[in-house]
Amino acid sequence: MVSIQGVSYGYDSRKKILKVINLEIKQGECILLCGESGCGKTTMTKLVNGLIPHFCEQCELEGTVRIQDMEVASTKLYKIAESVGSVFQNPKSQFFQLDTDSEIAFGMENQGKSKEEMQSRLQNTVHNLHLEKLLGRNIFELSGGEKQLLAFASVYAMNPSVYVLDEPTANLDFSAIQSIKQLLRILKQNGHTIIIAEHRLSFLYDLLDRAVYLKNGILIKVYSKEEFLALSEQDRKRMGLRCLKEEEGELPKAHGAGKDIGLSIEALTVGYKKKCVLFNNISFSAIQGEILAITGYNGIGKTTLIRCVCGLMKQMGGQILLDGKIMPEKVRRQQCILVMQDVNHQLFAESVWEECKISGDGLEDSVIKSELKQMGLLSYADRHPMALSGGQKQRLAIVTAILSCKKILIFDEPTSGxxxxxxxxVSTRLKKLAKSGRIVIVVTHDKEFMLSACDRVLKI
Incomplete structure (x- = not known):
């Protein structure tokens, strides 16, 4: 079905991202691409869906990639797209429409499907993915997790024979992940080939057929399902892989409102235009020395809540206090920094170093070097932020937040990628920040990270 023979690849002539990759994927297999951030997983997905070499100028590509009887490098992208459907790591980069219904139908329109068939497939897609709440929505008003589900739906509606998924569960809640898992099981039973680049592995426990482990662009080993699931904890951690089974355990609930120290959210009402109330009289506290996790279903309003806490939007009622004193919006903007779910929105400079200098204005170079080193980014100091992998961008945004020296640090899905x-x-660094007297809040669906880093949880 998919044949990768002797492939080496670099975005320029200076460094190879992939080195002599050989891999054969059979029809109906579910293949996991795994390894540390920056190992080449996303690049491999781009080789299969044709973005490499068709959308990469001056790249260095050796070897061949074939899908059925097509050689990817010499086949038009529209022809490849008839067989291969892709869900990107950043789903926003694959949207073409303004509303959800049109986006789901867009691929089918390009395939020349009849109106009746498009309508039938759209209804089946919405029913099978349980996406009724997404219909008739403005794409720009969706949460990150909802956008991920929409991207998957738009591909599912086209019914490709090969699915290429890059971090498809990065921002999804537990319920949405289970829906995707069930759908992948059905796709596999129907003979579809599935290639997934992922860090969150537990949902694939009983789905994968083989696991392809990459390190520094080299295919180290292809594991059978039995070999992969039999990895010891020590080997798994040494390889840089997340848990293979769902983590168990619960955190204590968040402190109630009224704390004289730290951040106190008291009877807060948040919404838009006084008509759409997302939260009514929500109350909790976050104190120094602890990390508070905020979790809940996709689209419930977690990001809206923290935007209000940061002073980026007005509350409709209630108040926010720091150490017993009311904080108006202006003061909140001065005291808080938010690392967004999509960090591409807050990376502006021409190099990693310059990005840090902007945030850490006035700080000694030694301080910036220390933070970059702690996050494994010092060797990338001269690299353009947009040339980093998704996980590296995430770490850079965390570094810039730390360097800002703000009192309140809020992270929206900091472990995607x-x-x-x-x-x-990241867990260790955030714990140190909390112990140093800064208030740390994390919005996350990642239970493994939650149990590793956080002290309390607010479920909304």
Whole structure:
């Protein structure tokens, strides 16, 4: 079905991202691409869906990639798209429409399907994915998790024979992940080939056929399902892989409102235009020395809540206090920094170093070097932020937040795109920040990270 023979690839002539990759994928297989951040997983997905070499100028590609009887490099992209459907790591980069219904239908329109068939497939897609709440919505008003589900739906509606998924569960809640898992099981039973680049592995426990482990662009080993699931904890951690089974355990509930120290959210009402109330009289506290996790279903309003806490939007009622004193919006903007779910929105400079200098204005170079080193980014100091992998961008945004020296640090899904070692690195660094007297809040669906880093949880 998919044949990768002797492939080496670099975005320029200076460095190879992949080195002599050989892999044969049979029809109906579910293949996991795994390894540390930056190991080449996303690049491999681009080789299969044709973005490499068709959308990469001056790239260095050796070897051949074939899908059925097509050689990817010499086949038009529209022809490849008839067989291969892709869900990107950043789903926003594959949207073409303004509303959800049109986006789901867009691929089918390009395939020349009849109106009746498109309508039938759209209804089946919405029913099978349980996406009724997404119909008739403005794409720009969706949460990150909802956008991920929409991207999957738009591909599912086209019914490709090969699915290429890059971090498809990065921002999804537990319920949505289970829906995707069930759908992947059905796709596999119907003979579809599935290639998934992922860090969160537990949902694939009983789905995968083989696991392809990459390190520094080299295919180290192809594991059978039995070999992969039999990995010891020590070997798994050494390889930089996340848990293979769902983590068990619960955190204590968040402190109630009224704390004289730290951040106190008291009877807060949040919404838009006084008509759409997302939260009514929500109350909790976050104190120094602890990390508070905020979790809940996709689209419930977690990001809206923290935007209000940061002073980026007005509350409709209630108040927010710091150490017993009311904080108006202006003060909140001065005291808080938010690392967004899509960090591409807050990376502006021409290099990693310059990005840090902007945030850490006035700080000694030694301080910036220390933070970059702790996050494993010092060797990328001269690299353009947009040339980093998804996980590396995430770490850079965390570094810039730390360098801002703000009192309140809020992170929205900080572990999307992070491997095990980097997740532990981020967890350790955030714990140190909390112990140093800063208030740390994390919005996350990642239970493994939650149990590793956080002290309390607010479920909304």
């Amino acid at each position: 992070l491997d095990y070692a980097t997740m532990i690195m």
